[in-house]
Amino acid sequence: DAGITQSPRHKVTETGTPVTLRCHQTENHRYMYWYRQDPGHGLRLIHYSYGVKDTDKGEVSDGYSVSRSKTEDFLLTLESATSSQTSVYFCAISESNRVGLETQYFGPGTRLLVL
Template sequence: DAGITQSPRHKVTETGTPVTLRCHQTENHRYMYWYRQDPGHGLRLIHYSYGVKDTDKGEVSDGYSVSRSKTEDFLLTLESATSSQTSVYFCAISDPWSGRGNEQYFGPGTRLTVT
């Protein structure tokens, strides 16, 4: 594994409640990403970060916000969870200046169910 942990690994929550997922890395990589994976849609980028306090939107960012106050941590927040946000969420990291190239390394995932 590339030194990436996600917490929690499983969560069940109710519609309308806020939820925060955490990604922690020990690789000191510059870029961090949040994806969601759904049957029929593959992996889709939600938000990504290119440095501390530097973030940008991906293709499915509505209803999600992110924060990165430290290099090692990237938080994904669902302000008011909806059933359409039931999914598996993956965090990834990359750093083209690390000698590894542009490839991304993924965490183990968080399975979120919104009832």
């Protein structure tokens, strides 16, 4: 599991409330990612980080913000949750393999339901 944990694992919240999901890694990886997974859409990148305080937007970043104040923690915040953000959220890290490809390892996921 590449030493990745996510918390909480399940959350139910109401529309308009702020929500923060946490990803924690224990192996000092530089790159970390947040994805959402929805039926028919596969995994879509929300934001990623390439170091402490260094982050960039992915394909579906609207409505989400991230922070990385320590190497081991990458936080995803929904400032004001909407029902369209009901999804399964996965955190990932990447490391370069012997051909230079950054291969990804995923956490166990957080199931978020926005009512």
